[in-house]
Amino acid sequence: MADLTAKPLKPADGVAGFALLVLCQLAGEALVQLLRLVTPSMIFPGPVAGMLLLLWLLTMIGERARPVIATADGLLGILSLLFVPSAVGIMQYGGLIRDWGGPLLLAVLGSTILTLLVTVGAFIATEKWLTRGRR
Structure with missing residues (x-):
């Protein structure tokens, strides 16, 4: 693994590292969508x-991967903050959730x-309408 303490990173390095992370995810999504055009039954996230593209890129660029590694470490360090608000909300409104949880769950279900029934009905009606013109 690269030594992150060798020299301090500039703010632009952090932006470049974050951009590479986002671009790799975008490229992965685009690649999978293109492959689904060829093979519709393919299931691959x-x-x-x-991530596989990012791994390949990191092995290719070697020591120049320091900004990406530092950015990823920073993001992983604050990842737990995303879960704190929901836990605090559950703790703060526990009584309210206990009182109204059943009706709320019933409404959501x-x-x-x-929604699923309406979506399936709309799909079936659209499919019938489109195939009617082909006969």
């Missing part, structure tokens, strides 16, 4: 393809089922 775009972010995983982006009911609306999800209704």
